[in-house]
Amino acid sequence: MSETLNADPAELAKFSDLAHRWWDTESEFRPLHQINPLRLDWINAQAPLAGKRVLDVGCGGGILADSMARQGADVLGIDLATKALKVAQLHALEAQTPRVQYREISAEQLAAESPESFDVVTCMEMLEHVPDPGSVVRACATLVKPGGWVFFSTINRNAKAFLFAIVGAEYVLNLLPRGTHEYAKLIRPSELAGHCRSAGLDLCRTRGMEHNPITRRYWLSDDTSVNYLFSTQKPLAGA
Template sequence: MFKHLLSTNRSRTIYNRYLSTKSTVDPAQTRIFETLSKKWKREGEGFKLLWAMNDLRVSWVQNRLIEIGTISRSTTANKSNSLQGISILDVGCGVGIFAKPLSRLGADVTGLDCNSEMLKVADVHKQNEGIANLKYILSTIEEHSVAYEEKYDVVIASETIEHVLEKELFVKNCIKCLKPGGSFFLTTNSKSQSSKFLFITLREDIIRDLPKGTHVYELFVDIEDVKDMLKKENCEISFTSGIIYNPLNKKWYWIKNHHILHYAVHAVKRQNLNNLDHL
């Protein structure tokens, strides 16, 4: 309904102010994760599925950046600095489960989260290891994107979008933080009955290792919807895959089917970005 308003700079400013009044933050989810932060006092504790996922997703980021030419294959031969010179924003970083291993590979990593309790734990972990190229910021993505537009080579939203409101606004501002030619990486639950059973029925209702309400099925998002959001932000979908967890060996694997449990998306922001073309 705003298409006719965007013909002038002033109208575009009004529209951007309209967007800025909306929030991606779900207060109910924030309260739950404040409670969960207590489980992450030491590395490896709490949410072991996420720690195990690092074996898959860290190498995924490296390999995709090689494939599109952001880093050279020879660089990864030295694993201690394979991401040297790459700036990364980890949106919804929590206690830094994904941010820390990326910083260990030499990347300049900014962990962003709106949950102060999570970031307190993350900062303790960081201080204990003396990691200089990792910092944490307490903020929302819509606030952060105002000051850090087109600042990052890589933006990551791993296990985050299923916990936020206003998903289109979330994706829009993630891409806003990304440099033209930069990479956006996303992983999340599939919007499927099998995913609902595992994360809600089994873990929250039966096993009860997660508080009730940690996952809300209505907040899960289908991969086709994510792809559509990214295309609207002038991104090219570079990679998609399903992901599944094997409880016997406690490892994650790539699979062709996107609709069983989890999926991953890698998109590249086009160089000739004009985000307003689709409005």
């Protein structure tokens, strides 16, 4: 693997080891299956997906990419975890998902290859797993067309997020495998907003995502203290 590639080999290995469980809704990836309808509806409400060319950065096993394709988008999912991509490709074949493809390539590499090629770019639950999240944000901004949308979701960095997203989710409730998240890699909304501004993206909306561990219900709110989502837009040329 190139030393300049914006990826952590340990993170790639972590998700590759679990790849065969991506589509098991009762596995370690159950939270992703549970929050996916919320993410999908939030994206689709702001940037209707039907007929759009969409890129999902850090697609993993394809949960979001698959659902966006079923909304009528032409979707490309990219990731650097080989085994997870193979699972995504196999699921697309088995489920006969129309208009979804997968590639093993970084966002930065694809940005150099195909700038301004997508109407919508999504990068969900991925930025907290790379050494340089700002580089990924810049790549997403390069990849989207002028006037297009870029959506991010990640985890805040504060005491509450440490308690809920790491201690609670990974060690108490066992919602996620232990070691899924590193506190130092979590990203404050102000930091992500700075990355977006530096990349030339306009921040449009921010939402938080909350969870009740007793009812297992997730919902969107104004509370961005733990999990949160950004919607951003690339200005039209000359705007």
